[in-house]
Amino acid sequence: MTPRRFPAGPIIAVLAGLVVGLISAPAFAEPEECAIPNEMLEAEASLSRLALRLKAHQPVVIVAIGGASTVGQAAGSTELAYPHRLERILAHDFPDTPITVVNKGVGRQSAKQMLERFPTDVFAEDPVMVIWETGINDAVRGTDIDDFAQTLQNGVEQLKNRSIDVVLIDMQFSRSSTTVIDFDKYMKALHRVGELDDIYVFPRFAMMRYWSEQKVFNFDDVAAEDRAKLAARVYDCIGQKLAAVIRRAVR
Numbered sequence: 001m002t003p004r005r006f007p008a009g010p011i012i013a014v015l016a017g018l019v020v021g022l023i024s025a026p027a028f029a030e031p032e033e034c035a036i037p038n039e040m041l042e043a044e045a046s047l048s049r050l051a052l053r054l055k056a057h058q059p060v061v062i063v064a065i066g067g068a069s070t071v072g073q074a075a076g077s078t079e080l081a082y083p084h085r086l087e088r089i090l091a092h093d094f095p096d097t098p099i100t101v102v103n104k105g106v107g108r109q110s111a112k113q114m115l116e117r118f119p120t121d122v123f124a125e126d127p128v129m130v131i132w133e134t135g136i137n138d139a140v141r142g143t144d145i146d147d148f149a150q151t152l153q154n155g156v157e158q159l160k161n162r163s164i165d166v167v168l169i170d171m172q173f174s175r176s177s178t179t180v181i182d183f184d185k186y187m188k189a190l191h192r193v194g195e196l197d198d199i200y201v202f203p204r205f206a207m208m209r210y211w212s213e214q215k216v217f218n219f220d221d222v223a224a225e226d227r228a229k230l231a232a233r234v235y236d237c238i239g240q241k242l243a244a245v246i247r248r249a250v251r
Contacts, residue, residue, distance in 0.1 A: 033216050034237035036207050041241065044249055045200035047165045050129045051250035059098040062086075063122050065114055066133030069172060070105030074231035078103050083131070085239025093247060102127070110137050111151045118158060130159055131202075131242070133169035139186045149189040156197050167245070168194050168201045173208035174219040200249075202242060208234070 053060050064070050064083035072081025087101035104121040106114075111134040122130055132155065138148045152168075159166045170190050171183050187205060194201035211217045211234075222230050 030240045031233075031237070033211075033233065034240050036210055036241070040203055040206055040210070041245060041248075043200060045165075045167055045245050046198060047129060047167075047200075047246065047249040049163055049165045050246070053128050054094055054097050054250055057096045060090075060094075060100070060129070061125055061127045062090075062099070062101045062129045062131065063104055063125050063127040064101060064131040064133070065104040065117065065122055066131075066169065067105060067109055067114075067136055068107035069136075069235070070133050071103060071107060072105070072231075072235060073107055074227065075235055076228045076231075078105075080232040080235055081105070082235045082238040082242065085236050086242050089239060089243040090246065093243065105133075108137055110141060110143060111135065111148055111155070112143075115151055115155045115158075118155065122159075123162065127164055129165040129167070131167045131169060133204075135171045135183075135186045135190050139171065139181050139183050143186075145185050145189055148186060149193060152190060152193040153197070156193060156199055160197070166199050167242075168199055169204050170201055171205045173205045173212060175212060176220045200245065202245065204238060207237075207241065211237075 050060065050062075062083075064086075068074065070081060070083060072078045072084070075081065078084060081103060083101045083103040083105075087099060090099045090101070102125050104117070104125075106117070114132070114134055134152070135148075156166055156168075168190060170187055177183075183205070191201050193199070208217070208219070212219055217230060217234055219230070
């Protein structure tokens with residue numbers, strides 16, 4: 001088939017528009033296994049400060065604070081964790097802007113323990129954006145739900161008062177864990193805080209449940225020797241989807 005040819009003028013205009021819009025092709029082709037229904041990412045994040053920094057080509061620091069999944073514990077390396085994957089993708093998407101994603105994950109911490117680290121692990125980095133992954137350990141420990149919600153509210157207020165963009169990440173999903181841990185009320189509390197404060201909540205739980213139901217990732221029956229590889233693949237997909245949320249928010 002003879003390739004279709006287009007006038008040079010419109011093509012140049014399209015390319016210029018992409019530059020102005022700050023968006024280029026994704027750094028890495030997204031694996032098919034990362035696919036999710038479009039409606040899962042319908043909501044748009046409000047990342048106005050990040051957008052301004054990118055537009056001005058000024059250095060960007062993003063802090064990812066969270067638990068074991070943030071530090072990449074299941075995969076065995078921070079290099080395989082979603083913050084590192086996110087950094088690599090954003091570095092390609094915005095090549096004229098130095099972008100650093102600082103990983104401040106610490107395993108087995110509650111939301112309150114993470115909040116206590118904000119002065120040293122978050123504010124000290126002078127970030128323009130913070131990704132806060134939390135809730136799993138509060139559910140495991142049975143933290144009072146009102147205390148959990150208040151901790152989230154306090155943390156979000158502290159970040160917003162310092163003009164820092166915020167994205168919350170909800171819990172991980174696996175069939176085995178949901179049968180013994182009551183994630184539901186903590187999930188609702190986290191999403192409620194996001195709704196009240198106009199903060200985007202990244203729907204990790206729904207994504208992982210979808211992948212599990214579609215038998216894309218076998219979270220529960222994977223052999224011990226394959227768990228690290230599986231975790232790395234999941235972290236990569238989380239990084240890909242976070243990058244997509246950011247690209248959409250700053251376009």
